Structures are given as C-alpha cells and as structure tokens.
Amino acid sequence: MSDHCSLGWAPATVGELDHRVLKAPSVKLRGAYAGASGDTVYCIDLRLRHPNANEYLSSTEAHSIEHFLLEGFQRLLPRHFVGIGVMGCQTGFYLTFLNEGRRALIEDALESILHGVLEATAVPFARIDQCGRWQNHDLGRAQAVARGVLARRAAWAEVA
Numbered sequence: 001m002s003d004h005c006s007l008g009w010a011p012a013t014v015g016e017l018d019h020r021v022l023k024a025p026s027v028k029l030r031g032a033y034a035g036a037s038g039d040t041v042y043c044i045d046l047r048l049r050h051p052n053a054n055e056y057l058s059s060t061e062a063h064s065i066e067h068f069l070l071e072g073f074q075r076l077l078p079r080h081f082v083g084i085g086v087m088g089c090q091t092g093f094y095l096t097f098l099n100e101g102r103r104a105l106i107e108d109a110l111e112s113i114l115h116g117v118l119e120a121t122a123v124p125f126a127r128i129d130q131c132g133r134w135q136n137h138d139l140g141r142a143q144a145v146a147r148g149v150l151a152r153r154a155a156w157a158e159v160a
C-alpha cells in the first residue's frame, strides 16, 4: 500500500471514508492487497451519485451501466479486469483489477467506455441467454447517466 501516490491516488482518499463527504462522480481506491507471489488486487469505488442525496441510480440504470462497464473493461483491460459489482445503495459500482491500479489508465478506460455508451445501439449482454433480468434494461437511461458522468470528467479525482 506504499505506492498509492505513484499510481495517482491521493493518500488521504484511500480506504473507507465518511460517506457524508463523498463526492460524485468520482473514482476512488478503496484498497490494494498484495498476494504472496507479488500480485496485487486493486479494489476501486466508482461513485456516480452522492450518498444519501436522493439521487440514486434506478435499478434499470444501474443494471444497464453495469453491463456496459463489464463489457468495456473486459475488452480494454482483459489481463487486469477481474469483476464489477453494483453497490446495493445504488450510488455506484465496485471495480476489481489484478495488477493494474493506475488511476489515469483506469479513468481513461472508463471515459472510453462511457463514450461508447453514447454511441451504442443496444445494451451489451442483454439477451435472455446472457442476463438474469434481460428486460430490465434501458439504453436511453444509460446514455443519460453516461452523459452526466462524462460532463464531470475533470472532477473524477475529487473524492471528498
């Protein structure tokens, strides 16, 4: 956990923070965990909505954005992307990477994915054979979320 600065993360923003001060949209390193053989797992919080501000992602918005992030990070960082989880509070997503924790690189990939959302003609992996609730998607709503997050691109590093 000693090289957070070189990876681009402000040390004061790493770890669990008081949710009353969290800003959004923001990208935050929650933790870096080194294994015995030298690999490192990076857990990153992608916060798209302010906590407890009554501006939650709908289940449909979170679901469709989740699919875009899954497809995009798999495509752009195939050797590093491990997985994504929806925050139960519907304010963002948990991202996990193996041996890739550079803020700029992850943010650039996110930016590319969100631009792709705006260009998309369908939500990825949204067929009945690919998704557990395939009718719960809305491309237009996902595009509105992506547009709003991209509009604040310069502030993604402002975590709190």
Ligand SMILES: [Zn+2]
Binding pocket: 063, 067, 130, 131, 132, 133, 134
């Ligand atoms: Zn799904």
